[in-house]
Amino acid sequence: MKLVELAKKAINLLQDAGDKGFNNIDLAQKLHMPRRRVYDIIAILRAAGLVEAKREKGGTRIKWRGIPVVSEVKPDSSVSHDLTEKLDKITEEKNELESQIDELKDKILKLKEEQETSTMEVSTIKTKFEVQKISIKTLKSAKITKVQTSPIEIILEADKKGFVIEPG
Structure with a gap:
């Protein structure tokens, strides 16, 4: 046995x-x-x-003897109340932080959307040259796509940045 x-x-x-x-x-x-x-x-x-x-x-x-009986222990009500208050406060702070995170995520998404949909505007400074000739320096890969002339100005459009215009 x-x-x-x-x-x-x-x-x-x-x-x-x-x-x-x-x-x-x-x-x-x-x-x-x-x-x-x-x-x-x-x-x-x-x-x-x-x-x-x-x-x-x-x-x-x-x-x-038998199985020992374990008596139920009740926590002090003031300690329990303090812990409940702390837990509530921490929960409130957590919820506030989560809402701030959500707001920041929304702002980031809006900024990304604006960045994708917006076009870059390039402003140029017009310089008056007192000459009849100018020289244009550019990258080899840049191509001039459009030239407009008038008695007052010359407008150049290109597919890339990187032009330098100097009096010739």
């Missing part, structure tokens, strides 16, 4: 014996097992606080 089964039978016998208890030698005879097994079972039950063992003449008397 396994130790677990023997322990269950020993517990049942001790519970049935009540306040009278059992002598360890009698318990070993009743369970038909060696005393060393009874000592093992009793040691475990004592460690768990389920039985009391008292040495007597002619053996050890074992009494069932």
Whole structure:
């Protein structure tokens, strides 16, 4: 028979014996097992606080104590109230931060949309040259797409930036 089964039978016998208890030698005879097994079972039950063992003449008397009852502990109401207030405050701060994050996300999205839809306007500074010739320097890859002339000004349009106009 396994130790677990023997322990269950020993517990049942001790519970049935009540306040009278059992002598360890009698318990070993009743369970038909060696005393060393009874000592093992009793040691475990004592460690768990389920039985009391008292040495007597002619053996050890074992009494069932039962499972210890744990009483319910109620926290101090002022401590509980303080913790509740702190929790409420932290929750409120968290909600406020989340709303600020949402507002910032919306602003970023609006700025991205504006950036994508807006066109860049390049303003130029008109310089008056008192000459009849000018030189235009540009990148090799830049191409002039349109030239307009009038008696007053010359307008150049290109596909890229990077023009330098100097008096020639």
